Amino acid sequence: MRRITLWLMSTVAAVVLLFSYRTSTMGATAPDTPGVVGAAPGVVPGGPAPGPSAGSSAPPGSTVVNGTVSQTRWGPVQVRVTISGGRITDVVALQVPSGNRRDREINSNAVPALRDAVLRAQSADFDSVSGATVTSDGYRRSLQAALDAAHFGS
Template structure:
């Protein structure tokens, strides 16, 4: 009888602990997060070159295109791609999930890795970053939308 009681109490304790476990402190970022404004998707007329001073135009012949906002499980992802001639010359993440410290930590290494992958592959056919699968998928979807809007590769 004593063993049964001990087993029952232990089982209840484990079940309570499992149901109370939280995997994220903030959950998914709300689509209407204050201070985060989605850039309009499509070609940016006289668009700024990512990484340059505000208000400057892209180099002659360069096309700057915003991808659509990809809503992911952890928050929105949007990229801006710069295409010069028949090459992707830059990709900037306009939005990434940032609801908590872990999101910022993951994106701190994932976004530069995704950037390098795009420049190497010259397409949206890139590998996901380990540990950042959700962000990688959103990045890829937004990038493909931008490349489609620019008629890149077609």
Template sequence: MRRITMWLVATVAVVVLLFSYRTSTMGPAGPASAAEGGTAEGGTAPGIVSGSPGAAADPPGSGAGDTAPPTAPGTPGNTAKAGTDLVVNGTVVQTRWGPVQVQVHIISGRITDVTALQVPNGNRRDIEINSFAVPHLRSEVLTAQSADIDVVSGATVTSEGYLGSLQAALDSAHFKG
């Protein structure tokens, strides 16, 4: 009788531990919150963040030519633009490893910079993969001047999220690359 009781208690303990264990495939804890840029649908609307006629002389990402504040998470972007200089946020793409969102800088009809606003970073492996994949994706986009590039081997899920967010930003900017 004592063995059966011990076996039953051990089995229940193992089952409880198995169901409470959080694996790396579960993504970030909980749904995306407004503070992380999420909406009830799980992403922000793409939109033009800022534009400035003097941005061509400023290095991309310096903020020196930005005139409009960034959009609030979960809201459509500002449509403030002057000339052909744009900074556009893509949608937040939910992947199985976590959210991915990019921001694209377009000056005089050319993609001059792509910044990853969100990438999966739930564990050390995510950080290692993305520290290689994100700069590689950026370089390929700047060379191709479009979202029509190959995914990075070993970072397929993040690459697909990156390209999905980028394409949404380019569509929002009516970019014809």
């Protein structure tokens, strides 16, 4: 009886440890970038943009809009778009997956490419970045939410 109890307790402990093990492919559960957790969707007409780049103001007559946080397989994605004169003049990634070294490596290349693609397309209809499809899709959803909130293209 004592052996059975010891075996059962060891098995339960092993199973608990196995299920609580976090692999690198599970993605981030929360952003590890300070200052972006509270970034919420909203329109800030012609004023300073909230969040990490606070202190810099948008050009007069421009609208700054934070997109919604898009939860992806690898972590949250959120963008801020600046619209001036009926054109998208800037896009800033507020949150991207950064749960491990590979996420940071992929997104260090993908985020500038996504920004350039948006500025060329002037919409959320842009090509995904090869190797960063999940981030591209989250970027697109957050951007579209921001554009919708700003009534851009309507």
